[in-house]
Every structure is written in C-alpha cells, then in structure tokens.
Amino acid sequence: MKAMILAAGKGTRVRPITFTVPKPMIPILQKPVMEFLIELLRQHGFDQVVVNVSHLAKEIEDYFRDGQRFGVEIAYSFEGYVQDGELIGKALGSAGGLRNIQDFSPFFDDTFVVLCGDALIDLDLTAAVKFHKAKGSLATIVMKSVSREEVSSYGVVLTEPDGRIKAFQEKPAVEEALSTSINTGIYIFEPEIFNYIPPDCEYDIGGDLFPKLVEMGAPFYGITMDFQWVDIGKVPDYWRAIRGVLLGEIQNVAIPGRQVKPGVYTGLNVSVNWDKVDIQGPVYIGGMTRIDDGAKIVGPTMIGQNCHICSGATVENSVIFEYSRLGPGVRLVDKLVFGRYCVDKTGATIDVQAAALDWLITDARQVMPATPTEEGQAIAELLQAD
Numbered sequence: 001m002k003a004m005i006l007a008a009g010k011g012t013r014v015r016p017i018t019f020t021v022p023k024p025m026i027p028i029l030q031k032p033v034m035e036f037l038i039e040l041l042r043q044h045g046f047d048q049v050v051v052n053v054s055h056l057a058k059e060i061e062d063y064f065r066d067g068q069r070f071g072v073e074i075a076y077s078f079e080g081y082v083q084d085g086e087l088i089g090k091a092l093g094s095a096g097g098l099r100n101i102q103d104f105s106p107f108f109d110d111t112f113v114v115l116c117g118d119a120l121i122d123l124d125l126t127a128a129v130k131f132h133k134a135k136g137s138l139a140t141i142v143m144k145s146v147s148r149e150e151v152s153s154y155g156v157v158l159t160e161p162d163g164r165i166k167a168f169q170e171k172p173a174v175e176e177a178l179s180t181s182i183n184t185g186i187y188i189f190e191p192e193i194f195n196y197i198p199p200d201c202e203y204d205i206g207g208d209l210f211p212k213l214v215e216m217g218a219p220f221y222g223i224t225m226d227f228q229w230v231d232i233g234k235v236p237d238y239w240r241a242i243r244g245v246l247l248g249e250i251q252n253v254a255i256p257g258r259q260v261k262p263g264v265y266t267g268l269n270v271s272v273n274w275d276k277v278d279i280q281g282p283v284y285i286g287g288m289t290r291i292d293d294g295a296k297i298v299g300p301t302m303i304g305q306n307c308h309i310c311s312g313a314t315v316e317n318s319v320i321f322e323y324s325r326l327g328p329g330v331r332l333v334d335k336l337v338f339g340r341y342c343v344d345k346t347g348a349t350i351d352v353q354a355a356a357l358d359w360l361i362t363d364a365r366q367v368m369p370a371t372p373t374e375e376g377q378a379i380a381e382l383l384q385a386d
Helices: 033-043 057-064 094-104 125-134 148-153 191-196 205-216 235-246 374-385
Strands: 002-007 048-053 073-078 080-083 086-089 112-116 119-121 139-145 155-159 165-170 181-189 220-224 229-231 258-261 264-266 278-280 283-285 296-298 301-303 314-316 324-326 331-333 335-338 341-344 349-351 361-363
Touching: 002 033, 002 094, 033 048, 033 057, 033 112, 033 119, 048 057, 048 094, 057 073, 073 094, 094 191, 094 205, 112 119, 112 125, 119 181, 125 139, 125 181, 125 220, 139 205, 155 220, 165 205, 165 220, 181 229, 191 205, 205 220, 229 235, 235 301, 235 335, 283 296, 296 301, 301 314, 331 335
Parallel strands: 002 048, 002 112, 048 073, 139 220, 264 283, 278 296, 283 301, 296 314, 314 331
Antiparallel strands: 080 086, 112 181, 119 229, 139 181, 155 165, 155 181, 258 264, 324 361, 335 341, 341 349
C-alpha cells in the first residue's frame, strides 16, 4: 500500500530548531519524529512511501535514504531549484506537492494515505481506511476531539451526523467554535482526488482542496478517532512532547539508553560522579556527555549527546540539545538550548552570540571565551532570575 509524508515546510514556528534541522527530523529523545511515522505506516501495511522535501531536503534524504533499514521503500520529490550551486527550496503546497508526484508518474493508483511529517501518532490506520472505504469516500479526514479551550489552536471540522463534512473553521475563538473536532493532518484519498487538484501551481490541501470538495458536494467524510496525537507545530508543542515522553504520558515512545537510577536514563559513556551531583528524574542524558561535580539537574529534562554541564550549573525542566556547554553557576529553568539560541517555553528567543553570552552557554567543542561583557552579564542575571 502507498502513502505520502508531507515534509517540505520550513517549520517557521519551530525556529530556531528548524534553522538547521527540518521539522520531520526534530528528535524526540534522539529519534526523528518522521521515523515514528514510517514505523506506523509499516505496521499497517503501507510499505511504499513518497516524501515531498524542500527545506533542508538533504538532511531527510541522507537519514532515511531508500527506506530499506526501516522496512519500507522510500522515494523523494524535491520542490525547488538550484541557484549558484545551492538548492533553493520552493514548496508547492501540500496538494500541489501531491499532484507533482502524480504528474511525474501515476504512483497513486489505489486508496492511499497522506500524513503531515511533524506529529507523533499511534492511530489505527487500518480502521480509518476501513471507514473510508465503507463510506465510498473520495477523501477522508481523521479528526480528534479536543477540549473547547483548545480549539483556537486548530482547524475545526463540522460534519453531518453520518460524518459527511459540511464546513471548516480555521482556529476559531473559543466562543465561536461550532465543533470540537479538529483536523489532525491525516488524510485518506482515492486516486480520483487528482481531478480536483490543478497542475503546476501552489495548492494547499486544507486551504484550497477541502473547501472545493465541500462546495462541489463530493463524497467527503471525517472520522473522529481516539488516539494519541502530539503535534509539533510550535516550540511549546515540542516542549510538551519531550515532557510527555519523560513523564510516561506518551505511550508509544520509549526513553532510550539505560536506567542508571530511578527515573534517570543515559546513553553510552556518560562522564559523571553520581555521588557528587544532584539529579532528580525524569532525566535523559545523551552519550559522551560530561556532568561536573556540583551540578544539579531536575526533571523532566533532556540533555543531548556530547554536552558539558559545568560545576554549580542548575538545569530544571529544560531541553538541552547536543554539543551544548553550560558554564559554571548557570541556572536554566524552563529553557530550551539549541546551538547559539536559548528559548523559553513560550518560544521567546535569546541569540546567545548576539547577547555576548558565549561564556555562559556555548558549543562544547569551542574554546571558552574570556570574561563576560557588562551587557552579557546583565542578560545572564535576568536569565538566571527566571
């Protein structure tokens, strides 16, 4: 069976991570989110997968290659062009990317699924396809019910009692929402869907194709299912995903490494004197990371590979990416450290280099800078006061 994963977006709402990491490659405790999707597809018999790529396409292609080691076949559809020897991404929109694949060669010749490449899900895809076929549907949206307080963050779907879709609301105010069923970015289509997607133009599934199907009265259904769905559309979403894994709230993602003490997991060859540090789980520490004596780490916290947490540093409820060095005495609470950036859980960002904080937070592979500037010291004091 055949599937498509949408992986061409720039992921602007997950910056700064997506400056160098495409959104489908964002790691959930060392494993890219798209890998979980590949595993789900394979479990339900979808073993031929085309991925549309654009922004940082090479990162995705180099990791998944032809899919052989994941038990599936994978091909890629690049959206963009070459300029001065560099790949320039130019996404075609989700429906435009789908049509681009089909126009290249008619790949989708039977019922197929389309998944957004930035969510953790444990959906029963087999049951969803069964519903789709029983309805004789041209297109089906898999929906999820959320609390009324959450609807303003999502696209809301309105259906008839039999599941036929009649309207959409895009991120409505709580008091204006006519439904609590939301679009999860999981779709099932018949090949005839290409009769409704124009060629050679940017075209979106949610914004263009679906309203057109409703207007034309096409057999278009939605099914609300009870499943785990963790969207990673924004930095706060990613924060919640990591916390959810560490706290055991996300059932289909295991904490990697080995448990060295209750709630504390490590990768290979972590350098730490357990008697001289204060580590309170749940915490994951990546391989080849050094934790100096006197450091304090309070979970839920993830520290990536090859990091260095200096003596007297405190890390609490935070996510620290690989090759990060946290200087002596730094106190990070509710922070995400990614390369040269320090982000709070709302997504507000400090550029570490521009703020002259390299003495406080830097790349573990660099030679440590000299004395902090007055401006950097002032920002550091604010940072530690949070």
